[in-house]
Amino acid sequence: MFADFLQFLISGITVGAIYGLVGLGFSVIYNASNVINFAQGEFVMIGGMASVSFLSMGIPMPLAIVLAVVVTTFVGFALEIFAIEPARHNSVVSLIIITIGASIFLRGLAQIIWDRNYHNLPAFSGDDPIKLWGAALQPQSLWVMGGAGIIVLLLWLFFNHSILGKAILATSFNPLAAELVGIDTRRILQISFALSAALGAIAGILVAPIALTYTNVGVMLGLKGFCAAIVGGLGNPMGAIAGGLAVGIAEAFTAGYISSAYKDAVAFVIIILVLLFLPSGLFGRKEIDKV
Amino acid sequence: MMPLLKPRTGGLLSLMVILVVLPLFFRNAYHYDVAIQSGLNAIVCVGLNLLIGYTGQISLGHAGFFALGAYASAVLTDRYEFAAVGAMIIGAVAVGCLSYLIARPILKLKGHYLAMATLGLGIIISIILNQEEELTGGPDGMPVSSFSFFGWDISGNLTWYGIVALVLLFTVWLALNLVDSPVGRALRAVHGSELAASTMGVDTQRYKVLIFVFSAVLASIAGSIFAHYSGFVSPAEGEFFRSIEFVTMVVLGGMASIFGAVVGAAILTILPQLLASFHDYEMMVHGAVLMGVMIFMRRGLVPTLVHFIRGLRK
Numbered sequence: 325m326f327a328d329f330l331q332f333l334i335s336g337i338t339v340g341a342i343y344g345l346v347g348l349g350f351s352v353i354y355n356a357s358n359v360i361n362f363a364q365g366e367f368v369m370i371g372g373m374a375s376v377s378f379l380s381m382g383i384p385m386p387l388a389i390v391l392a393v394v395v396t397t398f399v400g401f402a403l404e405i406f407a408i409e410p411a412r413h414n415s416v417v418s419l420i421i422i423t424i425g426a427s428i429f430l431r432g433l434a435q436i437i438w439d440r441n442y443h444n445l446p447a448f449s450g451d452d453p454i455k456l457w458g459a460a461l462q463p464q465s466l467w468v469m470g471g472a473g474i475i476v477l478l479l480w481l482f483f484n485h486s487i488l489g490k491a492i493l494a495t496s497f498n499p500l501a502a503e504l505v506g507i508d509t510r511r512i513l514q515i516s517f518a519l520s521a522a523l524g525a526i527a528g529i530l531v532a533p534i535a536l537t538y539t540n541v542g543v544m545l546g547l548k549g550f551c552a553a554i555v556g557g558l559g560n561p562m563g564a565i566a567g568g569l570a571v572g573i574a575e576a577f578t579a580g581y582i583s584s585a586y587k588d589a590v591a592f593v594i595i596i597l598v599l600l601f602l603p604s605g606l607f608g609r610k611e612i613d614k615v
Numbered sequence: 616m617m618p619l620l621k622p623r624t625g626g627l628l629s630l631m632v633i634l635v636v637l638p639l640f641f642r643n644a645y646h647y648d649v650a651i652q653s654g655l656n657a658i659v660c661v662g663l664n665l666l667i668g669y670t671g672q673i674s675l676g677h678a679g680f681f682a683l684g685a686y687a688s689a690v691l692t693d694r695y696e697f698a699a700v701g702a703m704i705i706g707a708v709a710v711g712c713l714s715y716l717i718a719r720p721i722l723k724l725k726g727h728y729l730a731m732a733t734l735g736l737g738i739i740i741s742i743i744l745n746q747e748e749e750l751t752g753g754p755d756g757m758p759v760s761s762f763s764f765f766g767w768d769i770s771g772n773l774t775w776y777g778i779v780a781l782v783l784l785f786t787v788w789l790a791l792n793l794v795d796s797p798v799g800r801a802l803r804a805v806h807g808s809e810l811a812a813s814t815m816g817v818d819t820q821r822y823k824v825l826i827f828v829f830s831a832v833l834a835s836i837a838g839s840i841f842a843h844y845s846g847f848v849s850p851a852e853g854e855f856f857r858s859i860e861f862v863t864m865v866v867l868g869g870m871a872s873i874f875g876a877v878v879g880a881a882i883l884t885i886l887p888q889l890l891a892s893f894h895d896y897e898m899m900v901h902g903a904v905l906m907g908v909m910i911f912m913r914r915g916l917v918p919t920l921v922h923f924i925r926g927l928r929k
Contacts (some may be wrong), residue, residue: 410910415671417672420727420730426902428905429898429899429902432898432899432902435895554731589742592734596717596732599728
């Protein structure tokens with residue numbers, strides 16, 4: 325009884341941490357540019373697929389992972405320069421459409437570069453589960469939780485104690501004022517996309533040994549990460565992590581106690597309920613229309 | 616301007632002529648099939664374009680409404696022996712109510728929130744269609760009986776083509792009139808600046824909800840017709856990617872252009888058929904079209920062409 329509960333909680337926290345990382349990527353870009361990047365899930369996919377493919381070339385695992393993150397970061401950078409930058413002053417709807425186009429384009433490209441098969445990335449430190457009051461904890465789950473924790477800490481340090489981080493925050497609060505004090509806001513935007521791509525790639529690599537990786541893996545992960553960002557309040561990085569954990573745990577308990585068939589629907593039911601009753605999310609700031 | 620040059624008269628007339636002349640060029644059943652699919656997509660896109668182009672809102676879940684209409688027709692006629700027309704109307708009314716319930720609270724919010732809510736709704740619909748196997752046949756789909764109308768079984772390519780063409784014409788006529796009515800002017804005001812519009816006394820909320828419900832009902836009706844025409848429905852009709860396809864058609868054809876929606880739907884229905892041998896590249900092309908049009912031809916194909924031709928005349 326308790327063992328079941330603990331097992332569901334563990335798997336919920338594990339996927340929740342992944343959703344949170346993906347949601348974090350949404351928040352970073354949204355803060356810097358008010359763009360919802362629908363290609364966020366593709367960063368996750370590229371991270372996983374690239375590390376599998378580097379690994380198969382005989383490159384040792386740690387290096388393969390670093391390379392995969394670097395590749396994804398470049399994709400994020402390129403996305404900003406070639407697709408977002410030329411359309412900076414378009415409407416919200418048209419920017420949404422551009423990022424949707426980018427996501428389909430990247431998915432199509434991935435299917436050509438790699439294939440449509442499922443791939444397995446070996447777990448970082450073996451597959452022997454750790455017994456915990458009757459529940460089994462996969463070592464990879466610890467990697468996911470630990471990885472998410474470290475990244476949150478690093479991001480917090482970055483945003484609060486580095487000039488670049490502070491510049492990004494300044495741009496998100498008021499782009500015009502940021503420019504006046506000498507911040508190159510275009511550069512900030514590029515950095516935000518690169519940073520967000522790196523976050524997505526790390527999430528994709530951490531989760532790949534648990535859930536297989538394939539070219540469509542980013543669709544659901546991206547959308548659920550997006551739910552996490554909304555539940556936590558769009559634009560609030562810590563909120564995204566909290567939202568991710570909430571979505572992940574709700575999903576795991578639904579799968580365990582109610583019906584595994586509707587597991588994937590949970591995140592979207594939550595998103596609609598949040599939009600109906602709590603439009604700025606759990607920790608978001610209220611949007612005010614300025615004239 | 617001469618009345619013939621106005622979209623409401625001349626445009627509609629040209630569309631009518633094209634739709635009548637087109638079958639003369641059809642050589643086989645396959646041509647009819649592509650034309651009918653284009654027509655059905657166009658019906659959805661005309662509605663969706665009112666929403667995207669005229670109110671500046673976006674829906675990423677219209678395939679869900681299309682699928683709901685299709686399944687309402689399939690399930691009600693097959694499992695509960697409803698008349699086809701009755702099933703279609705019940706489907707449309709149900710989708711209308713559902714979209715109203717969702718839209719009323721959410722359209723109060725800004726920009727991308729409707730996108731998220733419709734996205735969620737579309738995915739939930741598609742999951743339900745996949746899971747409720749006893750009712751919907753699950754991922755394998757289910758067969759649909761032919762459309763009988765007071766004892767007359769609709770069959771034959773030309774008949775189906777005629778029906779789809781008529782519904783499309785009616786939809787375009789309705790949309791053109793809507794755009795030229797006070798509602799249309801209010802919508803354009805909403806698109807320009809919602810705050811300014813509401814300050815001027817436009818009930819922005821009501822109009823947005825109205826258009827959203829109208830476009831959802833159109834999608835549902837198109838779905839019902841599709842179900843009877845193809846004789847088979849599967850959850851693939853409601854997939855997220857289908858919703859994106861509808862949006863792509865609208866964007867390519869031209870936002871805020873009714874005929875643009877028709878052109879966009881036709882192009883993106885025919886293009887994959889031509890590119891069938893390049894099937895692997897279909898997704899990339901799709902994505903590139905979306906990005907390219909939005910970046911380089913922001914207003915879409917038809918408005919850009921119209922602008923170009925007007926420029927030449929001067």
